[in-house]
Amino acid sequence: MHEYSIVASLIDRVQQEATAYEGARVHRLYVKIGELAGVEIDLLKTAFDTFRERTICDEAELTINTVAPIWACPSCERSVERGSILRCDSCGRPAKMTQGDEIILERIEMEAPDV
Ligand SMILES: [Zn+2]
Numbered sequence: 861m862h863e864y865s866i867v868a869s870l871i872d873r874v875q876q877e878a879t880a881y882e883g884a885r886v887h888r889l890y891v892k893i894g895e896l897a898g899v900e901i902d903l904l905k906t907a908f909d910t911f912r913e914r915t916i917c918d919e920a921e922l923t924i925n926t927v928a929p930i931w932a933c934p935s936c937e938r939s940v941e942r943g944s945i946l947r948c949d950s951c952g953r954p955a956k957m958t959q960g961d962e963i964i965l966e967r968i969e970m971e972a973p974d975v
Pocket residue numbers: 933934935936937938948949950951952953
């Protein structure tokens with residue numbers, strides 16, 4: 861399942877970050893997901909709950925922030941309304957999505973033991 865591979869790579873990233881801090885405990889992950897990223901948020905949460913066991917994210921919570929899609933003209937940078945024809949109304953070029961399809965690990969909340 862798509863969501864499982866996303867979770868796997870998120871946890872990989874966290875693992876990499878956390879290796880710098882011996883014995884670090886991860887409390888929370890903040891993930892930004894575009895509404896058009898093709899991710900089922902509920903499935904992602906389920907995948908995370910299943911997958912985190914016996915990883916560094918064992919006790920971590922997952923916070924997901926969704927991002928509404930925005931389109932803009934690639935040449936004159938005018939924004940193009942959602943729902944309308946996705947084409948710039950001043951120069952006629954097809955609009956490009958500037959946000960709304962991302963999957964980003966924004967922040968990791970963790971606690972490192974005192975050195
Ligand atoms: Zn334009």
